[in-house]
Amino acid sequence: MDRTIKIVITGAESTGKSILSEALSDHYSQPWIPELARDYVEKLGRHYTYQDIELIARLQIDEEQKIAPGTSLLFFDTWLIITKVWFEFVYGKSPEWLHESILKSSIDLFLVCDIDIPWVSDPVRENGGETREILQKMYITQLESYGFNYKIISGEGEMRTHNAISYVDDLLKSLGVK
DSSP states (O other), X not given: OOSOEEEEEEOSTTSSHHHHHHHHHHHHTOOEEOOXXXXXXXXXXXXXXXHHHXXXXXXXXXXXXXXXXXXXXXXXXXXXXXXXXXXXXXXXXOOHHHXXXXXXXXXXXXXXXXXXXXXXXXXXXXXXXXXXXXXXXXXXXXXXXXXXXXXXXXXXXXXXXXXXXXXXXXXXXHTTOO
16 A cells, blocks of 8 residues: 555543553554644643644644655554544634634544443643533544544543554555555
């Protein structure tokens, strides 16, 4: 295959996205792009603004543009869908250019980490409990509205990873890669 197969790991806060992204990267010996928002917000030293979220979205797009030639499979720890939902959830709107960027994207599969594991507090996380459920529904609604291929990844620990690998293998097989 002469293009990069792109898989996004997404879902509400504290659902194991980073752990799963790294596990899939290790399993397939392929690169992954870590979550950019977390690092950005941790270094801010203040509460984020609308402009900060816009910059995060642009950084996400820039990272996708930096894919090394010949990369066959790439995993993203979160992506523009989360950023769009965050805009809408926090500010009640999102920039039109973000919608256009999502429309132009070529993501092959979204793995949506289920909220079936406990929420764990940390300094960057804001939405546990009921809000996490609302956001999870918003992510899925956005994926469906754009017509993206997605699978819900449930289970804890190794079972969660195994379930994700199964969906990635199915995708690769359907594309004639594996």
